[in-house]
Amino acid sequence: MTPVEALQQALAGEHASVYLFGLLGAQSSKSRQPTLFRRLEQSYDAHRAARDQLTVLVSAHGADPVAAEVSYTAPGRTDTPAQIQSVALTVEQRMTRPYGQLVASTSGTDRRWAIGALDASALREVAYGAEPQDFPGL
Numbered sequence: 130m131t132p133v134e135a136l137q138q139a140l141a142g143e144h145a146s147v148y149l150f151g152l153l154g155a156q157s158s159k160s161r162q163p164t165l166f167r168r169l170e171q172s173y174d175a176h177r178a179a180r181d182q183l184t185v186l187v188s189a190h191g192a193d194p195v196a197a198e199v200s201y202t203a204p205g206r207t208d209t210p211a212q213i214q215s216v217a218l219t220v221e222q223r224m225t226r227p228y229g230q231l232v233a234s235t236s237g238t239d240r241r242w243a244i245g246a247l248d249a250s251a252l253r254e255v256a257y258g259a260e261p262q263d264f265p266g267l
Contacts, residue, residue: 130233135230139243139246140194140195142224144180146180146220147173149204150173150220153169153216218259222254
């Protein structure tokens, strides 16, 4: 995979993550589930920042950043806090894989950024209940 293809793949994933964490935040309650709501809010902010940075990186390579879809389907039900947390974990797991590919496909400053993004995504997975992995994103 070329560096630009890996950047575009990660950007497409971040578009979905931003949308889905917005949805999950709307399905949760700040007053009834403050810890979950705060974690979702932090994830939303992190994914939005990553999406914006990926847009810059793709453009720096002379490519047009892939556009977001009109909507995305949540990978599970979001009726209860446990379901919301489960969906959040799935969304994070779906982002860790493209970041692993981005690390493998890039070099220099792009790779350093990708390593940080991979690390942050893996830590968010753990925050949503995943077991820590030796090599996240593989």
